[in-house]
Amino acid sequence: MPTLTPEEMTAVRLSLRVALWATVASLAPGLLIAMLLSRAKFWGRSILNGIVFLPLVLPPVVTGFILLLLFxxxxxxxxxxxxxxxxxxxxxxxxxALASAVMGFPLLVRAMQLSIDAVDRGLEDAASTLGAHPVWVFLTVTLPLMLPGIIAGTILSFARAMGEFGATITFVSNIPGETQTLPSAIYTFTQIPGGEPAAFRLTAIAVAVSMFALLVSEAIGRVVGRRIGVEA
Amino acid sequence: MITVDVQHRLGSIELEAQFVSDGGVTALFGRSGAGKTSLVNIICGLIRPDRAHISLDGDILVDTKQRIFVPKHRRRIGYIFQEGRLFPHLTVRQNLLYGWWFTPAAKRFGDVDQVVELLGIGHLLGRRPGLLSGGEKQRVAIGRALLASPKLLLMDEPLASLDDARKDEILPYLERLRDEIRVPIIYVSHSVPEVTRLATTIVVMVNGRIAAAGPTSEVMARLDLTPFADLEAGAVLEAEILSHDESFGLTTLRLGGGELRVPRLDERQLGTKVRVHIRARDVMISTRAPEGLSALNVLRGVVAELGPCDGPILDLRLDCGGEAILARLTRRSVETLGLAEGTPVYAVIKTVGFDRQTLGAAYRRPNAADITTVPI
Structure with missing residues (x-):
């Protein structure tokens, strides 16, 4: 088992912290925007949709630069x-964390939107005829039925945040201990002579974390799907 | 007591309906596309109508003139959907308690044990809906709606997605619901057997409008509705169990106009009232007393009315000792026999024509021992 230098450990810990915060802070706004885009009809819907999904198609450097200009x-x-x-x-x-959140946001919203669209509106109608206020309908019917999508989106955006590089390095640079995340550290090690072993170790960690996230996502999806009950 | 007066544009048809229901089962009968489901969706608040006045037990639910629109979750109207719509992420018990939980304690009636017993779903409580059969799902859906202590129950073709065996399984429960629970029911259906077994009042809808309304036996005995409402005419009568013949497996019923032998009814006490649907097509007419005939039932009567006839077939109504019996004949037979109003005839009814779709429990008004809508 190869051990990490303190510098490498710092990068890994920082990356986890950044990705965790980015994901947790995105959940509520992501849910709100996914609900708006799926259910509401309002002026400017297409524009909101465009803004949310823009980071997915823009070069990350451009997103990072825009963040720098705004924030x-x-x-x-x-x-x-x-x-x-x-x-x-x-x-x-x-x-x-902000840069990672913005880059992961489209993935989160998309997964949530798909799961909202898959919820049978008829079940919500049934709940309201049983006396449930719309807020309760959302909390007791819509949200639980969306759960697999929310979990999948969360893990996807977490993995995306762990790997964010372009926007981050443009927006907050590459300061060891402050903004040097896992990908930035790998990039730095590949740029200095003799840095390959360190880059290799960090790459192995990145692969392991991403793989773990995917496996967990799939396992949770299976368990929740079974709980919700596949209607035969 | 519910009063409905609705006008609403529905694509190409104009829904325009007025009716009043005072207890029992009011069947909204009509072809698909006649606007029945839209009408109940307006009643429970899932659709906002163009113009309407709807009141339930004196409380206004919708009045477009006064700009009143009570939201669906505050109407206390139970809705049983065609597909059940059980919450897949909750167990049967949690489904049952969903509406119960949202009902203020002071307005609850009945209790979980009573409803579970009434519907025979005790063994399902721990399961999830995904593992239930169609009939079981529908019984749970009925229980769930009941436990929300509704002031009115809407049922939108609750049996339509079930096969005949499952329908036979649910119908007795619906009869018990009608007779043992003091909640009026509006029952949407295009099935004559269901309507004749359950309804106390029939409202016939054609293209968004009400073509006929009245007590079941009266509407079913009308000869003019068959052509445009698919409401196959037939007599719906109340009869009393007179005797059972174990050796031949027959039951004899007493009608106003005579006796009727039907296949053995299971487990019914002598004297019990039953409802019999005698389909017009199961009735033959003879002008002389028939002999050497296999049919067991021969009732004497006179022709009371001939239905409209523009095709090869027409319906006639007979008066058999005060009971209206309908018969469907060819126009040729009517002419050959020289049938006219007042002709004395014999109605011949085959015993084997009766089945579980045409024999059911008679409606009795709920009494004090039943689940009540008055808060306990």
Whole structure:
């Protein structure tokens, strides 16, 4: 079992923290936007849809640069957040989390949307004729039936966040201990002579984490699917 | 008591319906596309109508003029859907308790044990809906709606997705529901056997409008509805069990106009009232007392009315000692026999024509011992 240097350990731990925060913070807004896009009819729906899915098709560097423009210390949103709440994204691990969240968001929303569309509206009608307020219908019928999609989307966006590189390095650079995530560290090691063994070790970890996430996702999907009951 | 007055544009047809139901089972009968399901969806609040006044037990549910629209979750109307719509992620017990939980304690009636016993679903409580048969699902769906303590039950073709054996399994439960629970039921169906067995009142819908409405026996005895509503005419009568003949496996019923022998009814006490549906096509007419005939039932009567005839077949109504019996004949036979209003005739009814679709429990008004809608 090859051991990691403290520097490599820091990168792995940072990556996990960034990906975890990015995913957890995305859940509620992701659910809201997925519900809006699936169920609501409103002016500007296509525009919202476009904004959410743009990071999926834009070059990550472009997304990172846009984040820098908006959330940098002098950016309109960045300055406001720093002055009002003291939240700073630029060149901090929080910025790496933001970049990862934005990049993973389309995957999360897409998975949630698919699972909302798969929920039988008839069951929601049945629940409301039984006296359930719309909020209760959502909590007791819609949400549980969406669960496999939510779990799949969460794990997918977590894996995406673990691997985020382009937008992160553009937005918050590559500062060891602060913004140097697993992919940034691998990139750095490949750029210095004799860095290959370290790059190799980190690559093995990246593969293991991603594989583990996929296996867990599938296992949870199976268990939840069985609980919900496959209507014969 | 529910009062319905609705006008609503539905694609190419205009739904325009008014009716009142005061207890028992009101059947909304008509072809698919006649607007029956839309009408019940308006009653329970799933559709917002163009113009309507609907009130239930004196409370206004919808009044478009006064801009009143009570949301569906506050109407307390139980809805039993064709496909059951059980929650797949909950067990049968959790499904049953879903509406119970949302009903304020003061408004609940009946209890879980009573409903479980009434519907015979005790052995299913721990299972998930995915593993139930169609008939079991529908019984759980009925129990779930009942436990929400509704002021009205809507049933939208609850038996349509079941095969005949399953229908026979559920029908007795629906009869018990009608007779033992003081909740009025609106029952959507296009099945004559279901309607004749269950309904106390029939509302016939044709192209979004009400073509006829009234007590089951009266509407079924009308000769003018058959052509455009697919409502095959037939007499729906109440009879009393007179005796059982074990050696031949027959039961004799007493009708107003005589006796009727039918295949042995299982487990019914003498004197019990039953409902008999005598389909017009199962009745033959003779102008002389028939002899050497295999049919066991011969009733004397007179021709009371000849139905409209523009094809080869027509229906006639006979008066057999006060009971209206319908017969379906060819126009040729009517002419050959010289049948006209007032002609004395013998109605011949084959015993084997009766089956589980044409024999059921008679409606009795619920009494004090039954599950009540008054909060306990």
């Amino acid at each position: 940098g210390r002098r950016g309109p949103i960045g300055a406001f957040l720093a002055d009002t709440f003291g939240i700073v994204f630029a060149f901090r691990w929080t910025g790496a």
